Amino acid sequence: MSFKETFFYEFKHTFSDIAVVLTIIGGVLLYFFLYPQPYLNKTINDLKIGIIDFDNSKLSRELKFMLDSTSELKLYGYTDKKSALQGIREDKIKAFIVIPKNFAKDIANHKSPQIYLGVDNSYFLIFGTVLEGFLKSVMTDLIQQKVAYSLSENESVYEVAKDVSGFNINVINLYNKDNSYLQYVIPAVFILILQQTMLIGMGIAGGGFNERYKKSRFVFNPIYTIFSRYIIFGVIFAFYLLFYIGFGFDFYGINKIGNPLELFAFGMAFLFASLSLGMFFGSILKERELATPLVLFSSLPLVFSIGFIWPNESIPFYIKIFSYFFPSSFGIDGFLKLNQMGASFEMVGFDFVSLIGMGAVYFAGAYIKLSLLIKK
Amino acid sequence: MFRAFLDAFVYETEEIKKSFYKISLLFILPFLSFFIIVTIFQNRVSSELPLGVVDFDNSKLSRDITFAINSSPTLKVINFHTKKEAFDALKSSKVYGLVVFKSGFFKDVATRKEPNLDVFVNSQYILIGKTIESALMEILLPFDVGIDVAKNMIKEKNILKAVSKSVPIRVENVVFFNKDKDYFLFLTSAILPSIWQIFIVVSVIVSFGSMYKEKKDKDFFSNGFVVPKILGKLFVYFLVFTLWGVGFMFYIYSKNDYYFAGDIGVMIVAVVLTVVSYEAIGVFLFTTGFDYARSLSLAAVYTAPAFAFLGVTFPVYGMGDFALFFREMLPVSHFTELFIKVSNFGYGFDEAIGFYMKIISFSVVMIFAVFRIKRRIKA
Numbered sequence: 001m002s003f004k005e006t007f008f009y010e011f012k013h014t015f016s017d018i019a020v021v022l023t024i025i026g027g028v029l030l031y032f033f034l035y036p037q038p039y040l041n042k043t044i045n046d047l048k049i050g051i052i053d054f055d056n057s058k059l060s061r062e063l064k065f066m067l068d069s070t071s072e073l074k075l076y077g078y079t080d081k082k083s084a085l086q087g088i089r090e091d092k093i094k095a096f097i098v099i100p101k102n103f104a105k106d107i108a109n110h111k112s113p114q115i116y117l118g119v120d121n122s123y124f125l126i127f128g129t130v131l132e133g134f135l136k137s138v139m140t141d142l143i144q145q146k147v148a149y150s151l152s153e154n155e156s157v158y159e160v161a162k163d164v165s166g167f168n169i170n171v172i173n174l175y176n177k178d179n180s181y182l183q184y185v186i187p188a189v190f191i192l193i194l195q196q197t198m199l200i201g202m203g204i205a206g207g208g209f210n211e212r213y214k215k216s217r218f219v220f221n222p223i224y225t226i227f228s229r230y231i232i233f234g235v236i237f238a239f240y241l242l243f244y245i246g247f248g249f250d251f252y253g254i255n256k257i258g259n260p261l262e263l264f265a266f267g268m269a270f271l272f273a274s275l276s277l278g279m280f281f282g283s284i285l286k287e288r289e290l291a292t293p294l295v296l297f298s299s300l301p302l303v304f305s306i307g308f309i310w311p312n313e314s315i316p317f318y319i320k321i322f323s324y325f326f327p328s329s330f331g332i333d334g335f336l337k338l339n340q341m342g343a344s345f346e347m348v349g350f351d352f353v354s355l356i357g358m359g360a361v362y363f364a365g366a367y368i369k370l371s372l373l374i375k376k
Numbered sequence: 377m378f379r380a381f382l383d384a385f386v387y388e389t390e391e392i393k394k395s396f397y398k399i400s401l402l403f404i405l406p407f408l409s410f411f412i413i414v415t416i417f418q419n420r421v422s423s424e425l426p427l428g429v430v431d432f433d434n435s436k437l438s439r440d441i442t443f444a445i446n447s448s449p450t451l452k453v454i455n456f457h458t459k460k461e462a463f464d465a466l467k468s469s470k471v472y473g474l475v476v477f478k479s480g481f482f483k484d485v486a487t488r489k490e491p492n493l494d495v496f497v498n499s500q501y502i503l504i505g506k507t508i509e510s511a512l513m514e515i516l517l518p519f520d521v522g523i524d525v526a527k528n529m530i531k532e533k534n535i536l537k538a539v540s541k542s543v544p545i546r547v548e549n550v551v552f553f554n555k556d557k558d559y560f561l562f563l564t565s566a567i568l569p570s571i572w573q574i575f576i577v578v579s580v581i582v583s584f585g586s587m588y589k590e591k592k593d594k595d596f597f598s599n600g601f602v603v604p605k606i607l608g609k610l611f612v613y614f615l616v617f618t619l620w621g622v623g624f625m626f627y628i629y630s631k632n633d634y635y636f637a638g639d640i641g642v643m644i645v646a647v648v649l650t651v652v653s654y655e656a657i658g659v660f661l662f663t664t665g666f667d668y669a670r671s672l673s674l675a676a677v678y679t680a681p682a683f684a685f686l687g688v689t690f691p692v693y694g695m696g697d698f699a700l701f702f703r704e705m706l707p708v709s710h711f712t713e714l715f716i717k718v719s720n721f722g723y724g725f726d727e728a729i730g731f732y733m734k735i736i737s738f739s740v741v742m743i744f745a746v747f748r749i750k751r752r753i754k755a
Contacts, residue, residue: 017669018667018669018670019667019669019670019672019673022670022673023673023676026673027673027676027677030677031677031680031681034677034681034702035681035684037684037685037695037696037698037699037702038684038685038687038690038694038695038699038703039684039690040695040696040699041694041695041696046693047693048693088721089721172494172495172496172497173497173499173505174466174496174497174498174499174500175498175499175500181502181690183500184499184500184501184502185684200673200676204669288669289582289585289586289589289668289669289672290397292578292669292672292673292675292676293401293578293582293672296574296578296676296679296680297405297409297571297574297575297578299680300409300413300567300570300571300683301409301412301413301416301571304412304413304416304417304567305412305416308500308501309501309503310416310417310503311425311472311501311504313423313424313425313426314419314423315416316415316416316418319412319415319416322412333469336500337467337468337469340500341466341467341469341498341500342467343467343468344464344467347464347467347468348468
């Protein structure tokens with residue numbers, strides 16, 4: 001077959017295969033819509049916590065009011081620890097606070113009263129929020145108390161304000177100001193989705209090709225076959241890359257601070273590596289139905305071995321080696337740095353070169369496998 | 377009828393033995409996936425996360441604080457001489473956070489000017505960012521308050537009174553369950569079931585799909601007993617995946633120092649019901665078109681995103697309406713929720729019934745599947 005004939009052959013078989021079309025068109029769009037769903041509410045508010053007030057003083061009521069007014073917390077009153085614990089058990093509250101008897105009196109007498117904070121740490125990402133919200137509120141209260149107390153000793157308000165703490169801890173959250181989960185997960189997951197759907201699509205196409213070849217050994221040129229599939233899938237997924245990063249990010253309100261030219265270059269390297277892996281993967285599959293399950297099973301292990309959820313420093317090196325066989329590891333790492341953290345191209349140089357190298361290796365692998373197929 | 381069930385069971389085991397792929401699906405691949413996940417989280421608490429420090433002050437205070445940060449098992453200090461160096465390191469993820477001591481920091485503290493101590497945290501990696509933030513707060517706050525205590529000592533000349541003047545409210549923090557902020561327990565109890573349900577649905581589709589693709593369905597369903605035969609065919613997978621389910625549960629339980637508030641029997645029943653439901657879903661998905669590859673794509677859309685909807689990494693009360701709806705449609709979300717309630721709160725059979733009902737309700741799709749299979753046989 002000539003190159004033109006090969007190309008049309010590949011084109012015809014790709015688009016007449018419902019499974020491929022479903023995956024590379026329906027799948028990508030569906031995942032684009034589905035994956036961000038849990039995280040649409042950018043920040044989490046109204047965490048239900050219980051409050052038990054044994055003091056019932058003006059101060060304790062002020063503290064309750066202050067806590068209830070924060071958007072992060074929603075307070076429910078309980079009479080005792082036992083019923084509050086039952087509330088946690090029944091999932092009505094996630095934590096509770098106990099204000100002890102004589103709370104206000106102790107503060108007035110320079111005694112340190114103790115507030116009891118019971119937290120359900122089963123879902124411990126919630127713990128962080130509760131503690132944060134609580135501490136902020138308590139510290140604010142603390143300052144106000146001190147001002148009120150010290151004023152009675154005829155000190156000026158400014159003197160007192162300075163008296164409160166040695167220094168201000170000023171926390172600046174970089175790259176993701178609101179600690180938005182969308183910002184955290186979506187940039188990485190979208191890249192992974194592109195790779196996985198490409199792998200499935202090219203896997204089904206390649207497996208189907210192998211099945212047809214087994215039935216009737218037609219003549220083909222491996223190079224023509226490889227380039228044809230590169231063009232077909234490459235164009236589609238280059239479009240998807242632009243769609244995800246252009247429209248997709250804007251749609252979900254994700255930051256974009258990367259240089260478009262650098263992003264494009266990096267994107268092309270990632271595309272090349274993924275196309276090559278897809279080509280190689282397709283060439284080794286005996287049946288087209290093997291593609292979807294094999295790729296599916298690799299998804300969750302891959303997500304966690306990349307190092308953006310669980311840090312690289314804590315992942316055993318042999319697991320990292322597993323992740324290095326996939327373009328997504330270098331792709332996501334480099335892409336996050338370029339687009340979300342404003343890194344320079346030099347900083348992602350290693351990722352860039354690795355992607356191109358990987359692409360070359362898998363290309364060679366696909367060529368060898370297809371050539372061997374002819375020899376048999 | 378029982379004979380037909382048994383014959384189908386034996387037939388299926390023979391089919392599996394013949395196919396390395398099917399053996400992998402049942403034994404090798406699940407093992408590999410589980411192994412990778414538990415190994416990733418084996419360092420159960422995040423430790424030695426690199427944190428940059430730029431010290432333009434070079435006072436005893438800044439050095440004491442830096443030393444305290446480095447002594448924390450969670451953090452590891454890397455010193456930088458310039459801000460540019462430090463920020464570049466942040467961008468390239470060589471460090472996940474940065475503490476900057478301005479020049480004259482100690483002097484300002486001593487003269488009560490209350491200077492800012494800037495702490496930069498990479499929040500693109502939320503989990504890592506939060507870990508660093510809370511570790512830093514724990515270390516820095518005592519310094520902050522300590523200075524206050526020292527100042528008050530001059531006035532009060534009595535350490536107790538000085539302390540209470542600085543910190544009028546103490547917080548006794550009691551954490552129920554997962555005291556050590558153990559990521560392992562927290563995440564694996566969600567990730568492992570998520571992987572498990574993918575295998576159940578896929579294995580069942582592969583079983584039926586390959587049979588129809590190889591045109592063996594006519595022979596298989598010859599001489600009736602359609603339902604017992606379907607059940608017999610599925611029984612192999614039922615056994616294998618129930619064992620996997622009970623297996624990973626015991627594994628998690630053993631890693632939690634064998635602490636399990638409730639009765640493990642409650643969860644074994646849940647495992648059984650979940651396997652049954654996912655098998656029903658798998659057969660149903662296949663019978664929507666009797667297209668092997670297409671039903672696998674459908675299975676992928678349904679099972680792959682499940683982890684995100686479990687409410688473990690992102691709380692349920694923070695999810696929108698569609699997300700909550702989709703979540704309800706996944707048996708694994710009810711399974712995981714029950715698992716946490718049984719292992720942490722000690723939920724008993726009576727409290728688990730609601731969850732059992734939700735999980736098993738999905739198996740009703742089997743009725744449609746059987747109907748479609750029978751109709752195809754007649755055609």
